Amino acid sequence: MTGQLDGPFDVIVIGAGTAGLPTAISAAERGARTLLVDKSDDIGGTLHVTAGQMSAAGTELQRRKGIEDHPDSHFEDAIRIAKGTSDADLVRLAVDLAPGTLDWLTGEGFEFDPVCPKIFYGHEAYSVARTYWGVDGGRSHLKVLRRLLARARETGRLDLRLETEMTGLTGDGTGAITGIEVRGAGGGVERIEGKNVVLTTGGYGADPKLFARLTQGFPLFTCAMPTSTGEGILCGESAGGVIRNGEKFLPTFGGIEVAGEPGRIDFENMPNLIPQVRPPWEIYVNLKGRRFVAEDNPSVDAREHALMKQPEMTFWIVFDDHILRNAPPFLGNWLTNRNEWDAASIEAAFDSHPSFRRGATLAELAGLCGLDESALSATVAEYNRAAKTGNDPLGRTNFPAPISQPPFYAVKAHGTLLKSPAGLTINTKLQVLDKDGRPIPNLHALGEAIGGATLSGQSFVGGMSVTPALGFGRLLGGKLLQW
Numbered sequence: 001m002t003g004q005l006d007g008p009f010d011v012i013v014i015g016a017g018t019a020g021l022p023t024a025i026s027a028a029e030r031g032a033r034t035l036l037v038d039k040s041d042d043i044g045g046t047l048h049v050t051a052g053q054m055s056a057a058g059t060e061l062q063r064r065k066g067i068e069d070h071p072d073s074h075f076e077d078a079i080r081i082a083k084g085t086s087d088a089d090l091v092r093l094a095v096d097l098a099p100g101t102l103d104w105l106t107g108e109g110f111e112f113d114p115v116c117p118k119i120f121y122g123h124e125a126y127s128v129a130r131t132y133w134g135v136d137g138g139r140s141h142l143k144v145l146r147r148l149l150a151r152a153r154e155t156g157r158l159d160l161r162l163e164t165e166m167t168g169l170t171g172d173g174t175g176a177i178t179g180i181e182v183r184g185a186g187g188g189v190e191r192i193e194g195k196n197v198v199l200t201t202g203g204y205g206a207d208p209k210l211f212a213r214l215t216q217g218f219p220l221f222t223c224a225m226p227t228s229t230g231e232g233i234l235c236g237e238s239a240g241g242v243i244r245n246g247e248k249f250l251p252t253f254g255g256i257e258v259a260g261e262p263g264r265i266d267f268e269n270m271p272n273l274i275p276q277v278r279p280p281w282e283i284y285v286n287l288k289g290r291r292f293v294a295e296d297n298p299s300v301d302a303r304e305h306a307l308m309k310q311p312e313m314t315f316w317i318v319f320d321d322h323i324l325r326n327a328p329p330f331l332g333n334w335l336t337n338r339n340e341w342d343a344a345s346i347e348a349a350f351d352s353h354p355s356f357r358r359g360a361t362l363a364e365l366a367g368l369c370g371l372d373e374s375a376l377s378a379t380v381a382e383y384n385r386a387a388k389t390g391n392d393p394l395g396r397t398n399f400p401a402p403i404s405q406p407p408f409y410a411v412k413a414h415g416t417l418l419k420s421p422a423g424l425t426i427n428t429k430l431q432v433l434d435k436d437g438r439p440i441p442n443l444h445a446l447g448e449a450i451g452g453a454t455l456s457g458q459s460f461v462g463g464m465s466v467t468p469a470l471g472f473g474r475l476l477g478g479k480l481l482q483w
């Protein structure tokens with residue numbers, strides 16, 4: 001039975017993505033008359049694009065590989081990596097729920113990449129192998145959640161309405177939330193009553209204006225799902241919620257723009273700039289023509305923080321013909337092994353892609369990149385001296401070859417948004433809090449709507465978005481909500 005239900009509902013979940021799906025499914029499984037709405041024409045949200053990496057300690061998969069681990073160690077690592085900038089109470093809740101989340105997925109037939117659990121070096125490394133991902137990124141999660149959603153809808157307790165956009169929250173005048181206002185596919189506006197309203201609308205990484213307001217001072221290069229436009233955060237704010245953590249932005253290290261789409265980063269083709277996986281042959285040069293970090297610094301957090309301070313958070317990956325022909329490629333997706341970059345397409349990109357430049361001389365390359373010619377020449381000369389002596393002012397230790405054989409090449413890369421930092425303040429019952437720290441009655445939030453920095457701080461703590469989105473959702477729908 002999957003027909004439309006009449007309100008009022010016990011639970012209304014807004015956003016059928018990573019966090020909203022498990023919330024609505026668990027609530028319906030527990031007997032709640034549940035409404036799940038999404039403005040998109042399909043469920044899944046960011047699961048369509050995310051790498052979907054998760055982290056958890058003390059899982060069945062770790063035991064099978066003889067890895068000893070415990071949520072206490074996960075907690076210590078998560079706090080260490082975030083340097084105390086995350087919400088410790090919520091991090092504790094997240095790491096405690098994480099092994100149950102992973103074991104649940106295992107039981108539901110989630111298709112893990114067989115190499116997992118692993119230590120993953122694309123984010124600051126955990127001390128233990130506790131990172132997991134699916135064979136098809138977030139689409140592996142979606143496969144499981146689609147099946148579970150269909151089963152929940154069969155109970156007749158879960159109504160899914162797509163192409164239905166929440167435009168506001170409704171209240172009783174005392175501050176308590178009583179439902180939502182939505183605009184359907186036909187443009188008509190409707191009010192729907194619910195005893196609990198859960199905001200799982202995701203982040204704001206696809207909305208440049210809201211990004212400029214909440215995360216001031218940073219350019220936006222993004223691979224966020226286009227639906228991540230922050231309405232849930234703003235509706236929560238209008239209801240008295242408090243937005244926090246906008247200043248705790250950290251870009252991930254080095255995405256390349258999609259040709260013809262300024263600001264949009266091609267996540268499927270993130271370059272491999274992970275020194276533990278591929279020691280660098282190239283140098284990274286900022287818009288002033290200067291290197292700004294040891295390219296082989298093993299701390300990606302250090303490289304990300306250095307990049308954040310560079311003009312326009314932009315740099316050129318500079319190399320020469322010898323490196324192009326002899327180094328292992330840095331183009332091509334190192335995570336999914338989907339590789340659109342063969343030798344011919346790399347050559348073609350230097351003829352046509354706006355982020356790729358080739359110059360017969362360093363001076364010509366500098367001109368094509370808009371860099372100061374003498375600054376780039378001095379930078380390359382200094383690097384070549386370091387490659388000879390082994391003594392680099394920035395502390396680099398890996399020097400496979402100098403940069404001296406023309407033609408010279410440069411690929412433009414940017415600090416990239418994966419998760420937007422700001423979001424609604426919540427407590428460990430996942431209730432949205434007002435300015436006095438009091439729960440707004442009947443209003444809950446989780447997922448990126450609570451801000452990507454809440455659980456990761458100004459850092460990337462691996463898996464600390466997807467795992468808690470799933471875990472918090474199951475906790476809220478399966479236990480915390482009352483009706």
Ligand SMILES: Cc1cc2nc3c(=O)[nH]c(=O)nc-3n(C[C@H](O)[C@H](O)[C@H](O)COP(=O)(O)OP(=O)(O)OC[C@H]3O[C@@H](n4cnc5c(N)ncnc54)[C@H](O)[C@@H]3O)c2cc1C
Binds near residue numbers: 046049167232447
């Ligand atoms: C490229 C990329 C890679 C990433 N990799 C990782 C990773 O490996 N590990 C990790 O932990 N995190 C990762 N992240 C972050 C993580 O994937 C997200 O933070 C998380 O998936 C967000 O889940 P969510 O449920 O909050 O939002 P979403 O999954 O985006 O769901 C929100 C849903 O709400 C809907 N919606 C929005 N507004 C409205 C409205 N007004 N009315 C109705 N519906 C609405 C949207 O259509 C969407 O379906 C990555 C993010 C990106 C972009």
